[in-house]
Amino acid sequence: MDKIPLFSIITVCYNAADTIAATLDSVKSQTFSDYEYIVQDGGSDDGTVDLIKNADIECLHLVSGRDKGIYDAMNRGLGRARGEYVIFLNAGDSFHGIDALVRVAEAVERNNRPGIVYGQTMLVDINRYYVGPRHLTAPSSLKLENFSDGMVVCHQAFVVLRRITSFYNTDFRFSADYDWCIQCLQHSRNNVYIGDEPLIEYLNEGTTTRNRFRSLRERWQIMSTYFGLWMTVWKHVTFVVRAVKRKSL
Numbered sequence: 001m002d003k004i005p006l007f008s009i010i011t012v013c014y015n016a017a018d019t020i021a022a023t024l025d026s027v028k029s030q031t032f033s034d035y036e037y038i039v040q041d042g043g044s045d046d047g048t049v050d051l052i053k054n055a056d057i058e059c060l061h062l063v064s065g066r067d068k069g070i071y072d073a074m075n076r077g078l079g080r081a082r083g084e085y086v087i088f089l090n091a092g093d094s095f096h097g098i099d100a101l102v103r104v105a106e107a108v109e110r111n112n113r114p115g116i117v118y119g120q121t122m123l124v125d126i127n128r129y130y131v132g133p134r135h136l137t138a139p140s141s142l143k144l145e146n147f148s149d150g151m152v153v154c155h156q157a158f159v160v161l162r163r164i165t166s167f168y169n170t171d172f173r174f175s176a177d178y179d180w181c182i183q184c185l186q187h188s189r190n191n192v193y194i195g196d197e198p199l200i201e202y203l204n205e206g207t208t209t210r211n212r213f214r215s216l217r218e219r220w221q222i223m224s225t226y227f228g229l230w231m232t233v234w235k236h237v238t239f240v241v242r243a244v245k246r247k248s249l
Helices: 018-029 047-051 070-080 100-108 146-147 175-184 212-227 227-247
Strands: 007-013 035-041 060-064 085-088 116-124 129-135 158-161 191-203
Touching: 007 018, 007 070, 007 100, 018 047, 035 047, 035 070, 035 212, 047 060, 047 116, 060 070, 070 175, 085 100, 100 116, 100 191, 146 212, 146 227, 158 175, 175 212, 212 227
Parallel strands: 007 035, 007 085, 035 060, 116 191
Antiparallel strands: 085 158, 116 129, 116 158
8 A cells, every 4th residue: 555645735726827837846846755746627728737747746646627616626636635634735826945845744743743734925926026925924823713813824824634624615616715724723633833934935816816805705704604793793893904004004
């Protein structure tokens, strides 16, 4: 029987020829090699598949075919994963530095296989230039209640023990990752922060950004489910204040 890898890195993509090279290079350059790399492509016809095939990543497993959207693709990738931990790294996103997986692996070993290992995220543009930090900073101590403040940890910087994960709720078209992270936190016995150095470089444009209003409406529904209506109302008041302060800077 094949050895179970420590990590399953999952990339979902569709017609991502302009952005996926950075993601592939990032995975290939990692100095830690105990991982499998699953690429779930939605049937691209722009050269994406050729780029993936020519990436020369030994442990890469590619499936290309039509899916029902990004979260359906993530579910398919998750269903194929064999690793102890799963990492979702979408097209255009990348690890920050060649030792990113080393840092996560060390945190896993030092902390007796925690449920979640997480870190910070920096925003980059299409040319990989630094744009700035996320508007939400990952806390050094993470609890379920922190997610009542929104997506305080970027999905890509949220590394989860696979056996505590569930499939994404595809009823949410834009914010199922927020719902998924909360569900994972409900089942995690220990959440470990790997430090202030960024773990992930996040491309500063995406489906959620382009559909911000519908994403926020879904997040209202998710917050109300997990944290209650009145907490959700109060938190949104603080979100407005936070947004106004951010724009004034």
